[in-house]
Amino acid sequence: MMLDLVLKNAQIALPGGDLSFGAVGVKDGRIAVIAEAADDLAARETIDCGGLLLLPGVVDPHVHFDFGNPETDFETESRAAALGGTTSILSFHRSKDIRDSFPVVKERAERQSCIDFGLHFGLTSQLHVETLEEISRRFGVTSFKLYMMYKGAAGAAKGFTEIDDALLYTALRATAAIPGAVMGVHCENVEVIPVLRPPLKAAGRNDLKAWNEQSPGFLEAENVFRVCYFAAQTGTPVNIVHMSAGDSLEIVRQQRKMRGRSGPPIHVETCPHYLVVDDEWPAGVLAKVNPPVRGRADIEALWEGVFDGSVTTIGSDHVARKRETKDKDIWGASAGFPGSGLLLPLMLHEGFHRRGLPLSRIVELTSANAARIYNMPSKGAIAVGKDADLLVVDPDLERTVDHAVSESYSDYSPYQGMRLKGWPVRTLVRGRTVMQDGRITDEARANPWGRYLERMPR
Template sequence: MSYDLILKNGEIVFPGEGVARGSVAVKGGKIAAILQPGETAEATRVIDCTDRWIMPGAIDPHTHVGFGAKEDDWTTETRTAAMQGVTGLMTFWRSEDLDKTTPEWRDAGEARSVIDFGFHFGVTARRHVEDFPKLAAKYGVTSLKVYLMYKGETGRAKGFTEVDDALLFQALQAAATVKGGVVGVHCENTEVIPVFREPVKASGRMDLGAWDDQSPGFLETENVFRVAYFGEKAGCPVNIVHMSAGESLDLVRKMRRPDRPAINVETCIHYLALTRDSDIGDLGKVNPPLRSQSDADTLWEGVRDGAVQTIGSDHVARKRATKGPDIWQASAGFPGLAQIWPVLVSEGFHKRGIPIETLSAATSRNVAKLYNLSGKGRIAPGYDADFAIVDPDGETTVRHTDYPSHSDYSPYEGTTFRGAVTHTVLRGMLLSENGALAEGVDAAPAGKYLFRAN
């Protein structure tokens, strides 16, 4: 049999299972066969993967497409992702009228994106909760996000007047009626933050650590308890998104039981690779804040033993000009899509000895399982032929100018990571090679909307 593509003689990473030498054969955009060492076959294209890992492409579960340059983000950010082994992303879609606006945003993505993408619906009003079962069936979106940081004064400042604990519980009740439904929650007790913020700000502090001190980790942990407890009572799985505090993970470990709905945990690469002491100033402002090295170490251990299921970037493609003039006025969030593999390979595999199959699971198999992404996240016949090919001993030095992102900076600028993505493949199509987009990718975007059946 002749194939369209063979990834030849590599170390095949089976997420959560192990690594084995062999080749992967692709036909019609799907994985057609796993070939044993020495087994030969014909193909239109062959990529030599000797001494490289063949992994499922990363599916970033946490991005904010449109927060930089609106619909143009579909162009710039997905190409940035494609250059570094990311073949899919999930992004938050928030609108007053989700039914009216979702088709237009989905169509913009399909017209511009070079990688596959799906949505989480942002919940800021009662109508979003009431409409969710209908919208889930219509648009194939089985996940919601509730922003507890938009309660009270903070929410009113952004025009959100209905975010409270009742909205959270109703969202959990609604998602419990949807097959595969899961509620992600931004956990930060915004009502207590002023108790810390006002004296820290009054002291004149402008350092990055001040942002952590004004919203300490236990304010996340308190919200984590509420979300997990409400999830149990509503019979709905929850996902603690962008977990930042080690204490929060400790609490989740204590609350998990086999007889209750799942408490899933997502962290982000910056909570693993950056801290409040990183020398990046206002560029490091993010919600929740960057924490201590101890928090990062605890989260890494959660990645190692599976207590942390998924890892994303929380990518926001804003300009550097928004990151100032001081820590109090700077915008929150920063880009990170292109650094998922460099951070995990360098900091996780090389520095901490976490098995690559464990890191791969947190960026592919586990994301696909949590969000019902059919045919994604595994290397097995019949699955989509989405791959990141990585040279574990290569080097990646971060320069924002290497990417087409709307954002003109990186919090990792100048950092050299051990490990380099050499190729990105989406459904059998070569998206990038050695840090450059492949011919034809830019002119004919092939990204597809990920409709999740319920």
């Protein structure tokens, strides 16, 4: 068989955790063969990996590709993601009626994205719940998100007037009826924040720690318990997205133990910034995000969950706004920041090099688990039959974070100037090189080939 591509002389991260020195052959965008040597593999193109790591492409399950410039985000932000080794993303989409808005977003993304993509649907009304089965089936989407932080006055300020416990319950019940579906929830009890915020503002506080203190970790943890309890009553798989607090993780551990193996799963996603950035980070307001970054104790508690398996996935929560939306005091600045292209480098630097996190665990957290949870059977592993989403990674390469070369619409980074060890030097999406040696290829710029990921089990 004549292969399209062979990647040889690589340390291949195979499922199960082993590194195997050998070669990977690609045909028609999929992995066709994994061999100990490339001697007998005939191909139109051969890439010598020079003994570097060959990892599955990153599956980033948490990005917002329409919060910067909706007209161009899938172009700029897919390039930013590919620079850091991300080959598939799931972006959040919400509108008044998703039946009307989905085709427009999908068509635009198919024209612009140089990596594969899918969507989560944001649920903010009973109309969304009533149409959930229809939009899931029509558009191949099996993951949804409900925003507990937009209850009451906080939601009304955003135009959301129906987010309450009734919507949570009915949305969980509707999700449970859809095969393979999972409900993600932003857990943050905003009803207590009006008690905590005024004294901080009155004291003239304008620091990152004040943002943490106005929405402390126990407000997230309380919501985590509520979501887990409601999910148990409805039999719904849930995902606690962007978990920031150690108390929240402990509640999940307790709930998992109570349910045993027979109950619906409780997944936990955290983000690199909750593992790296504390509430005294020198970037200050540039690191404002919801939920807030916490103190060192929470960072260490989440790292414990990364090591012991309590944390399921890592998502970037990437938002590509301009710095001008941040150049205000802590109370008026926008929340969120860019980070998709740094997901893997941060995990390699902070996890693999500084803490000794096994490479196999990084692959689980950044690729395999998200592919499994979100119904992407062709993604997440280097195995015959899978899409050839592959990364050639130099674990010893050091680079300094610089937003100027990030390709993102955003013009800042809370990690600016940070020296990270461990970067991909080539990113392939279905066997085609998108990034090489720190730059997006001319072919990927001229001919983006990102594909929509329909995830409804057939």
